[in-house]
Amino acid sequence: MAGELVTDSLHELSRGARKLWARIREGVADPACFYRKELHDLTGLDTATLKDYLHELVELEYIEGGFEAKAYRTRYRLLVDREEPGPAPLVSPEELERRLTCLV
Numbered sequence: 001m002a003g004e005l006v007t008d009s010l011h012e013l014s015r016g017a018r019k020l021w022a023r024i025r026e027g028v029a030d031p032a033c034f035y036r037k038e039l040h041d042l043t044g045l046d047t048a049t050l051k052d053y054l055h056e057l058v059e060l061e062y063i064e065g066g067f068e069a070k071a072y073r074t075r076y077r078l079l080v081d082r083e084e085p086g087p088a089p090l091v092s093p094e095e096l097e098r099r100l101t102c103l104v
Contacts, residue, residue: 016049017056024063024078031078 013021020043027042028034040050054076057063062080067073091099 012060013062014053014056017053017062020045020050020053021057021062021080024057028078034076034078035073036076037073 020039023043024031024034024039028038036047036050036054039045039054040047043050045053054063054065058065058076062078063076064079065074065076068075
């Protein structure tokens with residue numbers, strides 16, 4: 001549990017934005033061109049929450065959003081396609097002691 005808390009606190013994205021980013025990477029038909037409606041259908045998130053997470057992903061440059069004047073909607077595209085490694089997990093006191101005794 002502590003490892004999960006550390007991971008959450010050290011990642012630049014909120015937990016919800018990370019989950020949305022994962023769903024985008026796994027589930028959109030075309031990562032180069034998708035819309036909020038597709039994400040709403042994919043995730044079931046309400047519009048306000050989805051907009052907040054999308055804003056976070058755009059601000060931190062995980063995705064790019066551009067307004068389509070003709071269709072009056074925003075088209076998004078995935079910029080970061082890889083899963084970034086999380087922080088190293090916490091080790092138990094026993095594991096730490098084992099590692100230290102191996103060094104001596």
